[in-house]
Amino acid sequence: MLRKMVIFGGFVLLAYALLCAALYFFQRSLIYYPQPRAVELGVEPVVLTMRDGTVVNVTVRPNLGPDALIYFGGNAEDVSHQLPALAAAFPDHAIHLMHYRGYGGSGGQPSEDALVADAFELFDRVHRDHERVLVVGRSLGSGVAVRLASERPVARLVLVTPYHSILALARQQFPWAPVNWLLQDRYESWRHAPKVTAPTTLIAAEHDGVIPRASTDALHAHFAPGVARFHVLPGTGHNTISDNRMYLPLLQGGF
Template structure:
């Protein structure tokens, strides 16, 4: 009996240690900061924030139209500049580098990124009253919350999910994720507040975001607000390689 109790004590201690490690290091499992690839002076905006500045890759364009883009958790968004410039020639482009990415100040967290997103939208919208908000993967959580708080003209969500907490709970069913996770990105909470035309694009072979998560998010939008499209034969990271990808986005603009 004493040996059984000892084994149980060791297992309990190991379980607690895993929980503590997840609590302490979880953001290093969510965010993977990338360096900046394209850094010409005319492609960078330095946006002042509460404790420094964050970088925004830009393609200036006069007129009412703009696109704000929030990338994935391991994405150098500057690499989209050339492709987006060709795809959206009538839009000024603003691609946010999250805190800790590409020389942006601070460390990434859901609330810090959301504050930066609001600051960027307010600056862009003042010059471009028709501002489209687009997010990919983790960035869809930023984009949908922003669009629930600011007058975006349209919302585009690429490989979106209903909740980071739900996805994490599927991956670690033996851990109390609800109590441990700091950045939950509860997109489904904000979906019902969205009033502007919204496009959700899923990858048929997405190995990271389950289709059930995207469909659960889709069901939270009010009837007639959102459209869900699935790109065949592509995965989470290869969806943008599909010839259907940019035409779908252009059509939604």
């Protein structure tokens, strides 16, 4: 009997180890869902070569003047679809929509370090030509946007369905796994939020089944007093929040 119990325990430990190993090696496929770039819009992307030689595509609506908008999208988003609405809402802004590595024809593979480095480089290039840069980050992109705003002179920051950290979300989703040891891309937005000085708007969906409201509330609490304001759009979900009539006015700085 004891021998059978030892053998059974060994199988359980082996199965657990294999599950943890699978989670470690396939973790980025659970975070990133690269999407192709829409071609029906008829807009050719601007091709940027980053410092490490990787080619990254950026869908751009150029515009002269001091104002620009940079948009970082969700983990399964083709950001080029945002161009018509953003161009109409911000007629005086140059619009830059970054296709993450592996997305929309961009080279390389997505990772937190790579996406953040690309965001910094894109901002620096845009800021050379535009004095005021509004940064919008949605879902996964909110983590990129917070990190950027904590270290660059962003004019205004808008976070759509943002989270406290991917690490905290992963702990909730995989309570059986030692996520602290396994997770590589943590996107700990709460660490960077206190350093943001740009006026910030957080926009949450009332019925978000992806980012729990508690995660957004926890992030909001880490901003310095007076920096961030918080809006919940009624009747919306994680993927339908931009359909609400209040969405674009909030991006524009209304309410």
